[in-house]
Amino acid sequence: MCTNELLHEKFVELDAFIDGLEEKEGSLITVLHKTQELFGYLPKEIQLHVARKLDIPAAKVNGVVTFYSYFTETPRGEFIINVCMGTACFVRGAEELLKEIQDKLKIKAGQTSTDGKFSIDALRCVGACGLAPVVMVNGKVYGRVKKEQLDDILATCVSENA
Ligand code: FES
Numbered sequence: 001m002c003t004n005e006l007l008h009e010k011f012v013e014l015d016a017f018i019d020g021l022e023e024k025e026g027s028l029i030t031v032l033h034k035t036q037e038l039f040g041y042l043p044k045e046i047q048l049h050v051a052r053k054l055d056i057p058a059a060k061v062n063g064v065v066t067f068y069s070y071f072t073e074t075p076r077g078e079f080i081i082n083v084c085m086g087t088a089c090f091v092r093g094a095e096e097l098l099k100e101i102q103d104k105l106k107i108k109a110g111q112t113s114t115d116g117k118f119s120i121d122a123l124r125c126v127g128a129c130g131l132a133p134v135v136m137v138n139g140k141v142y143g144r145v146k147k148e149q150l151d152d153i154l155a156t157c158v159s160e161n162a
Pocket residue numbers: 084085086087088089090124125126127128129130132133134
């Protein structure tokens with residue numbers, strides 16, 4: 001299936017999801033979750049589509065997208081590396097871990113590598129303080145992480161998904 005057909009199918013699925021909602025007003029966040037799940041991110045043209053379907057101003061959609069850090073307007077990598085920067089992790093060296101990961105992948109937190117493989121995010125407490133410092137890759141939790149383990153963690157997540 002070519003990219004355009006794939007994209008078209010995603011729009012069809014999104015429209016069916018929106019049409020199936022009992023009440024559209026007040027469903028913006030639910031719709032944006034579904035949209036990001038389908039497309040991987042929320043660029044302006046897709047936000048506009050959502051605004052038209054829900055019959056609300058595009059600025060309102062953009063306001064929600066930019067307010068919640070979960071939503072993103074740029075494509076995310078295949079592997080999303082979350083470094084917890086909450087207090088417990090911070091005092092146990094999370095800042096150094098983050099710097100090391102940024103140096104290894106040559107991108108900053110909030111960015112995606114040019115090959116589309118990795119994105120890095122710095123998060124607040126992820127609720128696993130006993131395991132501080134914590135790094136998550138696509139939701140998989142790595143605890144008491146040391147700088148020396150980072151190469152292995154990155155290599156493992158890539159090979160497990162190969
Ligand atoms: S501060 Fe990192 S898990 Fe709580």
